[in-house]
Amino acid sequence: MQEFKYFAPSDINQALKILDSVKGDKRILAGGTDLVIAIRERKINPEVVIDLKNTQNLNYIKQENGYIKIGSMSTFTDVIESELIKRKARVLHESCYSMGSPQIRNWATIGGNIINASPATDSVPALMVLDATVKLESVSGIREFKVQDILKGINKTNLNENEILTEISFKIPSENTVTGFRKLGRRAALSIARISIACLIEVEENTMRCRDARIALGAVAKNPIRATSAEEVLIGKDISQKLIDDCVEVISEIAVKNIGNRPSLPFKRQSIKGISRELLNRLYMELWSN
Amino acid sequence: MIKTGIGIGCMWYGIGNTGLPNPAAAFVEVHSDCSATLLTGCADIGQGSNTVLAQIVAETLGIDFEDVFVTSADTGVTPEAGATSASRQTYISGNACKRAAEMARQTLVDLAADLLQDDKDKILLKDKMAFVKDTDKSISMAKLLEECDRRGILVIGSGSFNPDTTYLDAQTMAGIPYATYAFATHIAEVEVNTETGEIKVKKIIAAHDVGKAVNPSLIEGQIEGGCLMGAGYALLEEVLLSNGRITNPNLSNYLLFTAKDVPEVYPIIVEEKEETGPYGAKGVGEPSLIPTAPAILNAIYNATGERFTDIPVTQERFIEQTYYKFDK
Numbered sequence: 349m350q351e352f353k354y355f356a357p358s359d360i361n362q363a364l365k366i367l368d369s370v371k372g373d374k375r376i377l378a379g380g381t382d383l384v385i386a387i388r389e390r391k392i393n394p395e396v397v398i399d400l401k402n403t404q405n406l407n408y409i410k411q412e413n414g415y416i417k418i419g420s421m422s423t424f425t426d427v428i429e430s431e432l433i434k435r436k437a438r439v440l441h442e443s444c445y446s447m448g449s450p451q452i453r454n455w456a457t458i459g460g461n462i463i464n465a466s467p468a469t470d471s472v473p474a475l476m477v478l479d480a481t482v483k484l485e486s487v488s489g490i491r492e493f494k495v496q497d498i499l500k501g502i503n504k505t506n507l508n509e510n511e512i513l514t515e516i517s518f519k520i521p522s523e524n525t526v527t528g529f530r531k532l533g534r535r536a537a538l539s540i541a542r543i544s545i546a547c548l549i550e551v552e553e554n555t556m557r558c559r560d561a562r563i564a565l566g567a568v569a570k571n572p573i574r575a576t577s578a579e580e581v582l583i584g585k586d587i588s589q590k591l592i593d594d595c596v597e598v599i600s601e602i603a604v605k606n607i608g609n610r611p612s613l614p615f616k617r618q619s620i621k622g623i624s625r626e627l628l629n630r631l632y633m634e635l636w637s638n
Numbered sequence: 639m640i641k642t643g644i645g646i647g648c649m650w651y652g653i654g655n656t657g658l659p660n661p662a663a664a665f666v667e668v669h670s671d672c673s674a675t676l677l678t679g680c681a682d683i684g685q686g687s688n689t690v691l692a693q694i695v696a697e698t699l700g701i702d703f704e705d706v707f708v709t710s711a712d713t714g715v716t717p718e719a720g721a722t723s724a725s726r727q728t729y730i731s732g733n734a735c736k737r738a739a740e741m742a743r744q745t746l747v748d749l750a751a752d753l754l755q756d757d758k759d760k761i762l763l764k765d766k767m768a769f770v771k772d773t774d775k776s777i778s779m780a781k782l783l784e785e786c787d788r789r790g791i792l793v794i795g796s797g798s799f800n801p802d803t804t805y806l807d808a809q810t811m812a813g814i815p816y817a818t819y820a821f822a823t824h825i826a827e828v829e830v831n832t833e834t835g836e837i838k839v840k841k842i843i844a845a846h847d848v849g850k851a852v853n854p855s856l857i858e859g860q861i862e863g864g865c866l867m868g869a870g871y872a873l874l875e876e877v878l879l880s881n882g883r884i885t886n887p888n889l890s891n892y893l894l895f896t897a898k899d900v901p902e903v904y905p906i907i908v909e910e911k912e913e914t915g916p917y918g919a920k921g922v923g924e925p926s927l928i929p930t931a932p933a934i935l936n937a938i939y940n941a942t943g944e945r946f947t948d949i950p951v952t953q954e955r956f957i958e959q960t961y962y963k964f965d966k
Binding site for chain 2: 449532534535536537538539542612614615618619621622623625626
């Protein structure tokens, strides 16, 4: 491992100042569960590492004016232990719970998971169906984007060199909404998603008529994608078994189109139907029982 | 769709190295405080051989297990015991330790017969006492050892054991490859998700003929560990090669089952005495994982009608064989 300069500022403003002033290949250390491995494997050779572990003001999960706001240094454990998230954004709870192991979840942060921009990220598909916004801060101000709009390929984002992701926020889904996440990993824990699906379905009050549907797929493209044509199958119609089956076929087609001609294609073409059908059926049953 | 199935796998397995001499030796010394030292070359790599060998020595000498001090696998002081492999140490080093303890025991028996004025054949050593069978005559081990000190007798023993095998004929492979065999049957219950290829092992019932269970808890531990390893072998573990190099040499990419993948395991110990084994015992180490994969593959067949002949049955392999077999 090559030597690097290390900073551990005690608040975000100090961190932003350091980030803005230092030169060279600089990296933000949040939980370190991806960054440290990348350094160790010499995939990256940073000259400066800015550790956010001492920044007290970036670790929170709160409700404000109909929105849930999550500080970017909140760990996966913080997210899954939040009653607010469990009740109002089950999809995020489930996706974060499926990531890694308790030890990794204790360190890994939600902000780091987004910025790492892995194709197989667990949190991003969930945040996409929640239509989450991310806040990027720098000494020169604040920019806000939809989460998917900052992802620009594998391990790539559109962040400026002096920006730090500080907050993730999304509107709390209405009472007539059900959400969920399902991933396929090679084993029951400590496994990277081979494919994943996050889904949100909102119905008109006291009906099964779909007002809004959002579906995001992980590990089928360089970054998670919204399956808009599959969402259109559901929107405006009464959710039924038949409709779910149609939607599952469209999801599989979208996956096939995005995966391209890879050896995993036959497997993923089929297995995405399995996880999609299971998730949509579960949400369908939940809508019935609501 | 989730389908469930049940499968059976059976095995027999030779204990010890195949068609080769593979002896082990041991040294025992009994001290005046009724404790003993055991020197054995047997490496305890976590399976518990130090415990089992100390139990065998304690049983033979009639002293407490806690008073047997084991020095093992130290080439500076311990005699040859061969490798901890081939499920052989309980059987082979067990016999060597028993013979070493028996030699030391004979010294105590001879002295007890002399002091108690009775036949050597009628002396029993148990609970740190020497008894004369069918009488109320007895003497404490402490007294015996005190007398040993007085007379200048050292209570020591050495022993070795080599299983009764022959070299195999180079052309016909005929011969006696092993002195004894272990037998086992596993029954596995699986849940197969036919759309995703996920296979969950729910339960394994594992019955093992161990000859005599010297330490039942250790045997159950071996069986439980073996079942977990066998299930990973059936469904997940795979060494990948590219130009002769292993491409997944780390635990991050050579995946093992985690605590969340573990099935319920029900070990059943079958005791069918092995006449040549120490107190009837033989090995269980490797046998514990051998029938697991066949039982699981049979359970998958029972659940889905798909017969797999390659392992691991990964999600891909299941999906490709089930949905795409006619494409090939």
